[in-house]
Amino acid sequence: MPDFQPAVIIPATPSLQLYRFAFIDGRLLLDEEGRLAPILAAGLDLADAHYLGRLGEHDCWACQMTEVPAGLQATALRAAMMKLPAELAALAGRAAQVLEWDRSHRFCGTCATPTQLKVGERARLCPACGQLAYPRLSPAMMALVVRGRELLLARSPHFPPGVYSALAGFVEPGESVEECVAREVAEEVGLRINRPRYFGSQSWPFPHSLMLAFVADWESGDIVPQPEEIEDARWFTPETLPTMPPSLSIAGRLIRAVVAELEAR
Structure with missing residues (x-):
């Protein structure tokens, strides 16, 4: 597969097709054959999704979902990574960590104020005290x-x-x-x-x-x-x-x- 270029800022010209790493309760959505294929970007709501970067000609996004769409199945992340090609398995791991960071840092750990996504950086910013929370490693x-x-x-x-x-x-x-x-x-x-x-x-x-x-x-x-x-x-x-x-x-x-x-x- 082509190389992955990580990014936070959405490119000026988004790709026509994208990889969407969608999760429900920590499980990755794959098709019925255990694959993750590019999908058309047109009509997708990516307002609450996190941009990860571009794999070859495809933008990559991570998002949470509340229901399993028709034709997909929720698969435990470890099992999903075993099924996917190496590049997609690595991106699935990246997506899972970004989503967990976003979920667990909605409030400032110093003053408990609701945080905001920092523009141009993978961080959540506290508007009250300025505390920055980056993805944990x-x-x-x-x-x-x-x-x-x-x-x-x-x-x-x-x-x-x-x-x-x-x-x-x-x-x-x-x-x-x-x-x-x-x-x-x-x-x-x-x-x-x-x-x-x-x-x-x-x-x-x-x-x-x-x-x-x-x-x-x-x-x-x-x-x-x-x-x-x-x-x-x-x-x-x-x-x-x-x-x-x-x-x-x-x-x-x-x-x-x-x-x-x-x-x-």
Whole structure:
């Protein structure tokens, strides 16, 4: 698919067709075959919609709806993202986060005055005290620990049965991402690591995370799972891998990339 150009200001010449990311109670509206296709812009009411930018020749909008139109079905966001092409899945996540930010910042957190959308910027402005509220982002690290030809995978109690993934956790105030990587690995499985290497990042709308993925080397320690956080954690070789996260997620891409590197040794 073509590249996406993010924007807040509506272009002077809107596209004839657009992508509308419409939600009902957090669920994305898809057609009966699980697709999201461009629709004609003519006649659509976009007064309360949020402009996201342009994907190729199509403007992209996010909006809330109260009823499911004929021919569409409301699909849980995670399931919808698994069905959509990568570019549309990423935009669905963006749309969901913009709508949730708009819903949860209708009143100023400082003085409780109703806020207004700020012209030309993705922000809500308090007309009384001037407080600006931008979409919330929560940085979170992901760490895949490697020991020789083994990699450490773990599962939380809320994971689907049999699925293992890399360790992850949110960055705390005053903490660098590298410090977070070391702390979370120590807290969750009791290991010391060294040489953390950045792999990549991904916006993840559950609820509003910016995932920053790292590979790190095991330094010392035995696996001691953190109670209530880690149901199981163990070392796996490329030949003994469990069920992994889908490649849509950066966890899935991280694990598969490291496995390919280990297999090439």
